[in-house]
Amino acid sequence: MEKIRLLFADDHNLVRIGIKGLLNQTEDIIVIGEAENGDEVINKYQKYHPDIILSDINMLQKSGIDAAIEILKIDPDAKILFLSMYFDENYIYKIFSIGGKGLISKDTIIDELALAIRKVYVGDYYFSGINNEELKEIVDKHEKLFIDNKMINENFSEREKRVMKEIALGNSSEQIAEIIGIGKRSIDAYRSSIMNKMKFNTSAQLMAYSVKNYGEEK
Numbered sequence: 016m017e018k019i020r021l022l023f024a025d026d027h028n029l030v031r032i033g034i035k036g037l038l039n040q041t042e043d044i045i046v047i048g049e050a051e052n053g054d055e056v057i058n059k060y061q062k063y064h065p066d067i068i069l070s071d072i073n074m075l076q077k078s079g080i081d082a083a084i085e086i087l088k089i090d091p092d093a094k095i096l097f098l099s100m101y102f103d104e105n106y107i108y109k110i111f112s113i114g115g116k117g118l119i120s121k122d123t124i125i126d127e128l129a130l131a132i133r134k135v136y137v138g139d140y141y142f143s144g145i146n147n148e149e150l151k152e153i154v155d156k157h158e159k160l161f162i163d164n165k166m167i168n169e170n171f172s173e174r175e176k177r178v179m180k181e182i183a184l185g186n187s188s189e190q191i192a193e194i195i196g197i198g199k200r201s202i203d204a205y206r207s208s209i210m211n212k213m214k215f216n217t218s219a220q221l222m223a224y225s226v227k228n229y230g231e232e233k
Contacts, residue, residue, distance in 0.1 A: 023068075024074065030071075030121075034128070038125070084113050097119070120143050181194060
């Protein structure tokens, strides 16, 4: 049986030893690397190319969240599952918004941790005690709060505003490129520029902002 290759990050050595030992006893999961801070996570991800990263959130030097953001810029398909003693909606939304695949409590039993790893491996999300409908409600609520707290940024170019008007209409990058008459790469560059100016983490935030401020009725 092919095993799920895991990179495990935690800044407490005893935690790493204990969880690594338990996971390596499962029939389908093996810890192939360890890290004690965010910088090590990034370096070892590039070295080992694991199937999944299991990471503590709060670590010295660089947090698991900051490391995940950098890794997902390098590899948008990276699968990252977080461990934490803290479990609330803000953490759930933050992890989801950066592209993380789940959050599980450090108080969990090994069977649930293994289940979470298996679900993330096949492309699912796993947030302890939360089903997909509840996850969607949390994300939708925080997306609305996020967008409501954003003001219109008048530092946009006319082309960026035009792109947002098309996004508000539901057009894809390919469709916008055809409508405006430029290449898709240019549209992607405009999208990235807008997201950087507004500090958006997801395309959903860009869509919501575009609809709110550049929709047909505006």
